[in-house]
Every structure is written in C-alpha cells, then in structure tokens.
Amino acid sequence: MAKLLCGVALLPLLICILVAAPCVINATINCGEVTILLTPCIPFGIFGGTVPPDCCKGIKGLNAAQNASVADRRTACSCIQEGAARIPGINYDRINTLGDLCGSPCPYKVYPSTNCSEVS
Template structure:
C-alpha cells in the first residue's frame, strides 16, 4: 500500500505542476499559479487520502491567505486551485475545503468544480 501512495503522490504532483506550466494568466493579480501550486502541493496527499494534515500544508495555506491581498489575487488563486484540483484523480473537494479551518487560516472561498471564481 505504501508503494501505491508514493506513486500516487508523485503522479498528482506531476499533474499539478503540468497545470501550472500550461495555464497562462494575464491578470492584475500579484499572485501566480506557480506560487499557489508551490504553497499547496504539500496538501495533495491529505486531499486524496485523508489522514493527518501535513505541517507544510498548513504553512502553505497560511502563506496563500497572506498573499491574497486583492480581489484579483483571490480570483486567481481560486481558479488555480480549482483547475489544479480537477486534474487530481480521487480528490475529495469536501476534504480540501476543510483545510483552512483545520490549519487555523480559513479560506475566503470554497473550491468545487462548480465554483465561480470570478465572483
């Protein structure tokens, strides 16, 4: 089982990184998809398998919340998270939407496939 988890995490990281490299954003946001991905990659195992939230995941969520200074930053981060999560097989949206509260840094939005990040 551990071998599958390591392989699965590696596959998810590759998928998430490929999203960053193929998704252009021309906005006034100061945050980029690359930064969002870097901050939230440690959260992927929790989003798929559950268990204990990694400390690096909480640090990333707190860093992301600090970096979202404007409405455009929040829209960009929301879109990046939404598109990245959609590329991760078996992601549990309900689980990933609990991360902000679990880490003591609530997210200003919930991300689901149906979320309209432009609002």
C-alpha cells in the same frame, strides 16, 4: 501501501499540471506560487489522514498573499480549481476543510461549480 506509493509517484506529474493551470490577469499572485504553496496538501486531498505541517504553512502563506486584493483571491481560486480538476481522486470536501484545520480559513470554497470570478 501501494495506494500511497502510486500517489507519491504522481506528485511530479501533478505539480506540472498545476503549474500550467490558467490564471486571472492583473493579480500579484500567480498559479506557480499557488502550486508551490499547496503541493504539500495534495496527499491529504486524495488520501485524507493527518494534514502535513508544510500544507498548513502553505495554506497560511496563500491566505496572506491573496488578502492583498480581490484579483488575488480570484486568481488563487481559479488556480486551485483548475489544478484540483486535474488531480485524479481529489476530494473537494476534504480540501475545503484545510483552511479550518490549519487555523487559516479561506474566504471561499472551491468546487468544480465555483465561479471564481464572483469571489470578492
């Protein structure tokens, strides 16, 4: 229970960190939008368990938005990568399962080593 409360207490800080993540220029999607869509996924990325419905709604919204262009996919990748790197205890293998778990697979996987500029 204390672990859950600690995670919930960190959410406002994590949201601020994600909003400040750098983004690729010339895209129609931005890190603020990515943050809004994916914030409900943070507890799953740290603790696991059941994927919140709002997380799946965000995943589907992000996939719909980033299908517009390669620049959008690269921006989303960079935003996710930079934001996730700032979240203590994030499990990259777990967050990379979210697309499949939500029925909206992502066309790339995000890890610290992912080169988002190569996402097509």
